[in-house]
Amino acid sequence: xxxxxxxxxxxxxxxxxxxxxxxxxxxxxxxxxxxxxxxxxxxxxxxxxxxxxxxxxxxxxxxxxxxxxx
Numbered sequence: 001x002x003x004x005x006x007x008x009x010x011x012x013x014x015x016x017x018x019x020x021x022x023x024x025x026x027x028x029x030x031x032x033x034x035x036x037x038x039x040x041x042x043x044x045x046x047x048x049x050x051x052x053x054x055x056x057x058x059x060x061x062x063x064x065x066x067x068x069x070x
Contacts, residue, residue: 041065 053062
C-alpha cells in the first residue's frame with residue numbers, strides 16, 4: 001500500500017487539464033444505492049405545495065420534477 005505522501009505526489013503530478021481522469025482508474029469504486037433520488041423526490045412532491053432544493057447539485061432534476069408537478 002502506498003503512503004499518503006506518495007498518493008498526494010502522484011495527484012499533484014497528474015495532468016488535470018480537460019476531462020482526462022484516467023489516472024484515477026482503479027482508485028475508487030461506486031455503487032448506486034438501492035433507492036433512486038428522483039423517484040423519492042417525485043413521490044414527496046406529489047404530497048406538498050412547495051419545496052426547497054438545498055445544495056443538490058445543479059438542480060436540473062429538481063427543476064424538471066418541480067415544473068412537471070405545478
